[in-house]
Amino acid sequence: MIGFLARRLLQAVVVIVVVLLLVFVGAHVVPGGEARHELGPRATPAAIAQFNRLNGLNKPLWEQFIDYFDRLFHGNLGYSVKNNETVAYLIGRYLPRTLFLVGLSTVVALIIAIPLGILQVVRRNKPVDYVLTGLSFILYAMPAFLLGTLLILWFAIDLKWFPPSFSQSDTLSTILANPKSLVLPVFTLAALTIASFSRYMRSSMMEAMTQDYIRTARAKGAAPRRVLYGHALRNAIIPILTLLGLSIPAIVSGAVITETLFNYPGMGYLTTQAALNTDIPLLLGTTFVATVATVVGSLLADILYAIADPRIRYAR
Amino acid sequence: MPAESLIPGDDDYRDRIGSPWASATAGKDAITGVAMPPEGALGVVGEPEGGEATSTGGILRQIARVFAENKLAVASLAVIILIFLFCFVGPLFYHTNQTNAQLALQTSQQAAPPGHGHPLGTDPSGFDILGRLMYGGQSSLEVGIAAALVATIFGVIYGAASGFIGGWFDALLMRIVDILLSIPQLFLLIVLAVIFTPSKGLLILVIAFAAWLVPARLVRGETLTLRVREYVQAVSIMGGSRKRIVVRHIIPNSIGTIVVNATFQVADAILLLAALGFLGLGIPAPETDWGTMVSNGIQYALSGDWWLIYPAGICIVLVVVAFNYIGDALRDSLEVRLQRR
Numbered sequence: 001m002i003g004f005l006a007r008r009l010l011q012a013v014v015v016i017v018v019v020l021l022l023v024f025v026g027a028h029v030v031p032g033g034e035a036r037h038e039l040g041p042r043a044t045p046a047a048i049a050q051f052n053r054l055n056g057l058n059k060p061l062w063e064q065f066i067d068y069f070d071r072l073f074h075g076n077l078g079y080s081v082k083n084n085e086t087v088a089y090l091i092g093r094y095l096p097r098t099l100f101l102v103g104l105s106t107v108v109a110l111i112i113a114i115p116l117g118i119l120q121v122v123r124r125n126k127p128v129d130y131v132l133t134g135l136s137f138i139l140y141a142m143p144a145f146l147l148g149t150l151l152i153l154w155f156a157i158d159l160k161w162f163p164p165s166f167s168q169s170d171t172l173s174t175i176l177a178n179p180k181s182l183v184l185p186v187f188t189l190a191a192l193t194i195a196s197f198s199r200y201m202r203s204s205m206m207e208a209m210t211q212d213y214i215r216t217a218r219a220k221g222a223a224p225r226r227v228l229y230g231h232a233l234r235n236a237i238i239p240i241l242t243l244l245g246l247s248i249p250a251i252v253s254g255a256v257i258t259e260t261l262f263n264y265p266g267m268g269y270l271t272t273q274a275a276l277n278t279d280i281p282l283l284l285g286t287t288f289v290a291t292v293a294t295v296v297g298s299l300l301a302d303i304l305y306a307i308a309d310p311r312i313r314y315a316r
Numbered sequence: 317m318p319a320e321s322l323i324p325g326d327d328d329y330r331d332r333i334g335s336p337w338a339s340a341t342a343g344k345d346a347i348t349g350v351a352m353p354p355e356g357a358l359g360v361v362g363e364p365e366g367g368e369a370t371s372t373g374g375i376l377r378q379i380a381r382v383f384a385e386n387k388l389a390v391a392s393l394a395v396i397i398l399i400f401l402f403c404f405v406g407p408l409f410y411h412t413n414q415t416n417a418q419l420a421l422q423t424s425q426q427a428a429p430p431g432h433g434h435p436l437g438t439d440p441s442g443f444d445i446l447g448r449l450m451y452g453g454q455s456s457l458e459v460g461i462a463a464a465l466v467a468t469i470f471g472v473i474y475g476a477a478s479g480f481i482g483g484w485f486d487a488l489l490m491r492i493v494d495i496l497l498s499i500p501q502l503f504l505l506i507v508l509a510v511i512f513t514p515s516k517g518l519l520i521l522v523i524a525f526a527a528w529l530v531p532a533r534l535v536r537g538e539t540l541t542l543r544v545r546e547y548v549q550a551v552s553i554m555g556g557s558r559k560r561i562v563v564r565h566i567i568p569n570s571i572g573t574i575v576v577n578a579t580f581q582v583a584d585a586i587l588l589l590a591a592l593g594f595l596g597l598g599i600p601a602p603e604t605d606w607g608t609m610v611s612n613g614i615q616y617a618l619s620g621d622w623w624l625i626y627p628a629g630i631c632i633v634l635v636v637v638a639f640n641y642i643g644d645a646l647r648d649s650l651e652v653r654l655q656r657r
Binding site: 014138141144152153164249252260275291 | 509
């Protein structure tokens with residue numbers, strides 16, 4: 001297992017280094033070059049040359065990459081001219097709020113999806129099963145921004161139960177002081193996860209119910225409840241762990257949409273703003289951080305999986 | 317699906333992340349037998365046992381038969397055909413101005429509710445919504461289908477080459493896929509859309525670039541299992557070239573997987589385009605797509621202008637659900653065919 005973890009860790013490091021390389025390339029393929037992009041179309045050649053000299057852009061490309069790497073190790077992700085702040089500062093300020101939103105809605109999604117999946121197995125091929133299947137199909141096909149818009153339309157504008165959006169001056173403490181404001185964005189972000197996880201849970205449970213150990217448990221006279229929760233559920237829930245790790249990219253992507261829709265001051269919102277303002281350093285910075293989060297997340301999920309399921313051997 | 321395939325890093329498992337219905341339906345069929353015709357129901361097709369001798373026409377007929385028994389899939393196909401007619405033939409009968417913003421502002425009321433010559437009302441620029449739905453639908457469908465095609469074709473070539481050549485080449489190509497897969501798709505899409513200021517053609521390439529990874533992995537997996545089959549080995553013993561093996565044997569034999577995945581790809585591409593449209597990075601004005609239409613409507617949602625949101629939103633969901641059901645049904649019918657062999 002230690003060998004597996006070491007290999008997995010090495011893999012994660014390689015992924016991050018290559019993504020860095022891609023980010024570096026991304027910054028260099030900006031149409032017209034970085035200097036013209038930052039200084040505007042009417043910059044004089046002299047100004048461009050000075051910008052390039054000041055930012056080390058006149059050095060050979062490989063030297064620039066090493067410089068870039070070096071700066072990164074010192075926590076310098078670049079400078080956002082549009083915001084007049086360093087990228088690291090901006091991300092540091094917006095990231096905690098995103099982690100909170102993503103974490104909360106993932107927990108909510110699991111709390112809803114797992115019982116729904118079990119319910120569908122207990123009542124398989126009954127009306128409840130069909131209704132839930134249909135609902136999850138629709139939720140799965142519904143883009144997050146559409147679902148969120150409908151929720152705002154119904155529950156914030158018509159019924160006035162929840163506020164429709166956040167203020168950009170909100171901090172984590174003001175958000176927490178008004179938990180009602182979190183209901184709609186959390187559900188919007190959780191919906192896709194609920195739809196897919198309840199389906200996976202259903203099929204994973206179904207799979208577990210056909211196994212020999214279930215027949216053995218029944219034969220020795222275990223109560224149906226005990227068979228379901230003690231035997232089937234414990235085995236069925238393990239694949240969900242890995243699935244969680246693999247769904248992190250989708251959840252992080254969903255956060256971009258949800259935060260933009262609800263004006264939630266997080267990293268997803270920052271990304272959209274960077275994209276709309278063509279603030280390339282900031283955009284590449286948030287993309288890099290999102291990728292690192294994804295890689296670390298799936299690494300954690302793999303480790304959890306290795307701990308949860310001793311049957312799996314990782315020698316490959 | 318056997319639980320063993322849920323090992324982290326297992327290709328087969330990760331590929332299914334694309335659609336949770338993949339393992340969901342497989343599980344359902346394996347246990348309850350719903351959506352699967354009874355054993356022997358296909359025997360009436362009147363073909364000799366031993367599928368090797370079956371002609372292509374026969375297989376297609378068989379697939380069509382199982383497909384036709386799935387009512388949801390047939391209904392979905394009908395929905396797709398109707399929406400296509402609506403978007404591409406509709407404008408021939410229902411003439412509206414969708415390109416001249418000046419004219420639209422002068423001749424019609426802005427953001428008017430349904431009625432008064434505009435069955436679905438007008439948008440904030442004065443464009444007729446029913447006509448705009450057709451016009452935007454053209455872009456959504458064109459980009460969705462074209463992106464899925466480009467992604468599938470590139471993914472198939474990449475995956476087949478990787479799996480067939482094998483060795484370090486395969487390892488390298490697949491690590492590239494792994495790395496790109498670990499960048500959250502929407503971020504990749506946003507970065508590309510910002511660097512290459514989008515037009516319709518570029519959007520197709522940008523979406524395809526974010527989407528080709530899954531078919532590449534799927535086809536590579538198929539290739540790995542196919543290239544050790546006896547008939548493929550026989551071809552190479554008889555002196556058949558590698559190109560011939562890939563083009564005449566490996567790709568045709570994985571065509572089922574490819575077609576099923578392509579169907580899901582269309583649904584995903586339409587959703588991705590809609591997401592870009594929502595973020596304001598979609599097809600630039602005066603052209604539009606369904607996602608951009610919903611996005612524009614959201615700004616007016618506070619005043620309760622529901623007609624700016626519902627029509628385009630319903631269209632997106634309908635098309636995506638329909639493509640997903642069709643993909644599902646295709647997979648079921650292909651599985652039945654495989655079981656008969």
